[in-house]
Amino acid sequence: MKILVTGSKGFIGSRSIKAISKEHEVKGVDAIDGFDLADYSVVCSLFSEFKPDFVIHTAANGDIQFCEQNKDIAVRNNIIATRNIASNCAKYNAGIIFCSTDHVYRYNELPQSLHEYNEIKGASFYGVTKAACEQEIRSLVCKHFITRLCWQYGIYETGLPRREPRFGIVERAAKSLKDNTPITVVRGSRQHTTYIYDTIDVFVQMLNGAFPYGIYNVASENDYTVKGLYTYILEKMGADKKKISELIVEVDGTPNILTAMPFFLKCVGYNMPTFEDGFRRYMRELHPTAVY
Secondary structure, eight states: OOOEEEEETSHHHHHHHHTTOOOOOOEEOOGGGOOOOHHHHHHHHHHHHOOSSSEEEEEEEOOOHHHOOHHHIIIIIIHHHHHHHHHHHHHTEEEEEEEGGGGSTTTTOOSSEETTTOOOOOHHHHHHHHHHHHHHHHHHHHEEEEEOOOEEEEOTTTTTOOOOOSHHHHHHHHHHHHHTTOOOEEEEEEEEEEEEEHHHHHHHHHHHOOOOOOOOOOOOOOOOHHHHHHHHHHTTOOOHHHHHHEEEEEEEEEEOOEEEEEHHHHHOOOOOOHHHHHHHHHHHHHHHSSSO
């Protein structure tokens, strides 16, 4: 198939291209190369020239704080760009894999183990824009996979011209250990986190026709609080109990609970790897000769 990947030089897009380029004809576009997906004429020209069979749409303003402070830009680059992509998918009968987020759900609302059929309201303005993107896709594109992703982690590549974000839980833990700076967590907070290549594997399965079209939470489940996640990660990175107790500072407050469960994937017979399994493979990628 001919596959268009947006955000091709970002964290998810660049790895998607690596995973599918041997089996498919792939074209990647990125804002850093001057592609403004919020410009309808640009997107129309792109589809007219390449005529993709499928689009993996990863491009977005994904920084939560940036979206809160720059709402007009977030609307333009997230919602308008997605509408342009979706409109052209409809025109050319192309399918789409859309990278949404667990932030379309609202923090701390029951049930706290969230399924795809639960109401979406947006835990942040970023989540609000992604929920609007989902609506655009569902109304315009018949062949759609909407993937609600949680915290992603993986090795950051230095060869890309774009500076990749470093705000995931694994990266925070590594930085804390390296710089000896404490991590503050609100007692009782919970959230899932997923090894990037486990997410990409789901994309590959979708392209191969393994799942019916629809909405999917794509997340590796875990039974930890956020403090427990940091403790597990720091232990595997070599920190002893004393060091961990110094680095993780729990504070009182309203805990952030946002645990999107991969229920629909289970319904089609697909089990996401556990957090522990994904993290072991991540550590082997970092240190190929070590045993985890």
